[in-house]
Amino acid sequence: MPLTVNNRTAEHPIDPMFLERWSPRAYDGQPVPREDLMTMLEAARWAPSSYNSQPWRFLYAIKDGPHWERFLGLLVEGNRTWCKNAGALLVLLSKSTMAVPGKEGEVPSHSHSHDAGAGWAYFALQAMRMGYPAHGMVGFDMDRAFAELGVPIGYRVEQMIAVGRRGDPALLSESARAREQPNTRRPLSESVFEGAFPTS
Numbered sequence: 593m594p595l596t597v598n599n600r601t602a603e604h605p606i607d608p609m610f611l612e613r614w615s616p617r618a619y620d621g622q623p624v625p626r627e628d629l630m631t632m633l634e635a636a637r638w639a640p641s642s643y644n645s646q647p648w649r650f651l652y653a654i655k656d657g658p659h660w661e662r663f664l665g666l667l668v669e670g671n672r673t674w675c676k677n678a679g680a681l682l683v684l685l686s687k688s689t690m691a692v693p694g695k696e697g698e699v700p701s702h703s704h705s706h707d708a709g710a711g712w713a714y715f716a717l718q719a720m721r722m723g724y725p726a727h728g729m730v731g732f733d734m735d736r737a738f739a740e741l742g743v744p745i746g747y748r749v750e751q752m753i754a755v756g757r758r759g760d761p762a763l764l765s766e767s768a769r770a771r772e773q774p775n776t777r778r779p780l781s782e783s784v785f786e787g788a789f790p791t792s
């Protein structure tokens with residue numbers, strides 16, 4: 593019996609948490625308690641990374657806290673309109689160099705962004721388990737994030753994250769409301785190939 597959750601059907605048996613996680617836009621406007629946010633970040637901490645370099649860095653602002661308006665102001669209008677009701681906003685950075693055993697100083701990391709992405713995935717899955725949907729975003733001003741958040745040279749601004757308790761979709765803009773449902777995925781056979789990349 594194929595697993596269906598949120599109108600999403602898995603082709604193969606998986607833990608339901610992968611289908612349960614999705615990215616809504618309707619949030620309830622309540623701040624995420626700091627301890628809950630730390631639990632989500634703790635999960636991200638245990639993501640795997642090349643040479644255990646842990647290149648992720650998370651900057652955060654809790655709703656209506658001292659950094660809230662600055663983080664909200666980085667977003668493009670289309671994201672700001674719904675993110676104003678999120679319970680926390682985060683900016684995910686990755687460090688582009690790492691220490692490698694046996695090598696002097698820092699060397700470029702091939703996978704810093706990729707590893708930070710694993711951290712984001714762990715964060716999002718933990719958050720959803722706690723009843724807090726998280727929503728990744730690249731719709732923000734990365735240059736301003738870099739400058740205004742004091743990001744050191746050698747770090748890449750990867751994405752922002754909105755997280756919070758689910759709110760009433762009726763309060764969303766019409767276009768956001770129309771998209772407020774879990775989406776699906778292309779078939780596994782279009783993403784996975786045994787051996788070399790297919791020629792056709």
Ligand SMILES: Cc1cc2nc3c(=O)[nH]c(=O)nc-3n(C[C@H](O)[C@H](O)[C@H](O)COP(=O)(O)O)c2cc1C
Nearest residue numbers: 613614615616671727728729730731732751774775
């Ligand atoms: C790195 C990243 C950037 C994204 N940027 C945006 C964004 O700027 N605005 C937005 O509304 N959704 C954004 N999304 C959400 C994706 O559209 C969403 O994850 C995708 O459609 C899959 O849907 P699901 O997360 O509900 O499974 C982003 C997601 C990721 C992971």
